[in-house]
Amino acid sequence: MMGVVNYMDSIEMNIRQILQNIKNAEMRCAKPLEEPVRLIAVTKNHGPEAVDAAAAAGVTLVGENRVQEAKDKKSHTAAAVAWHLIGHLQTNKARQAVSLFDLIQSVDSWHLAEALNKAACAQDKRQDILLQVNVANEETKFGLRAEDTLDVARRVAELPGLRLCGLMTIAPYVEDAELVRPYFKEMRRLFGELKTLALPGVDCRWLSMGMTNDYQVAVEEGANLVRVGTGIFGPRSYGVQGGL
Numbered sequence: 001m002m003g004v005v006n007y008m009d010s011i012e013m014n015i016r017q018i019l020q021n022i023k024n025a026e027m028r029c030a031k032p033l034e035e036p037v038r039l040i041a042v043t044k045n046h047g048p049e050a051v052d053a054a055a056a057a058g059v060t061l062v063g064e065n066r067v068q069e070a071k072d073k074k075s076h077t078a079a080a081v082a083w084h085l086i087g088h089l090q091t092n093k094a095r096q097a098v099s100l101f102d103l104i105q106s107v108d109s110w111h112l113a114e115a116l117n118k119a120a121c122a123q124d125k126r127q128d129i130l131l132q133v134n135v136a137n138e139e140t141k142f143g144l145r146a147e148d149t150l151d152v153a154r155r156v157a158e159l160p161g162l163r164l165c166g167l168m169t170i171a172p173y174v175e176d177a178e179l180v181r182p183y184f185k186e187m188r189r190l191f192g193e194l195k196t197l198a199l200p201g202v203d204c205r206w207l208s209m210g211m212t213n214d215y216q217v218a219v220e221e222g223a224n225l226v227r228v229g230t231g232i233f234g235p236r237s238y239g240v241q242g243g244l
């Protein structure tokens, strides 16, 4: 393919294909959420041209996993996109994260929620967040334990600087995405419980799950935010920006 189509065209083709796959998976979903599925283009380890190319293909949401990288990238693109933080955040970067991101998906501890609340209050912002759940209890992953999530949600709901908008998870990496379906089902159940609590100030709208390898299974199980990097931009290579 290299040389046959240019960078922008190949990204647009990939996005078109993924959107079609999402649509098909959505039709197989037994209990879809109110909010239709949206695609987040994960631009981490790619340059600002990746943001521009995704935006040109109609994507309106981008995901980044580092504060500094997002800050640099944001200053090099004028694309009209919303920026989502999807990587672990240290509390000492809470202030910067609040000033940069429209949605912080990776709130993985009460401690971090408190730090973000403080930063948001100081900036007169109500920061939209998701709680990240380590649904498979993986030692190597950040996130709340499923059994602690609703308690943390109750406490977060009382923080004036934050607006809890739903849940996020990263499923274990497996070759066969079918194997992670039970985790997505568990997340959908937890999301339903959170919604049923009807906590004041909580806008339980987004269930963020699914990446290149497993987004179709995630959508079948009710995800309405999917985070795709490799499927759009190709493998991430350090030092070489962009290109497929």
Ligand SMILES: *Cc1c(COP(=O)(O)O)cnc(C)c1O
Residues within 6 Å of the ligand: 042, 044, 065, 086, 087, 170, 210, 211, 212, 213, 227, 228, 229, 230, 231
């Ligand atoms: C990198 C990353 C993604 C995208 O992963 P791909 O497999 O490249 O699609 C999605 N979510 C999170 C949290 C990530 O860190």
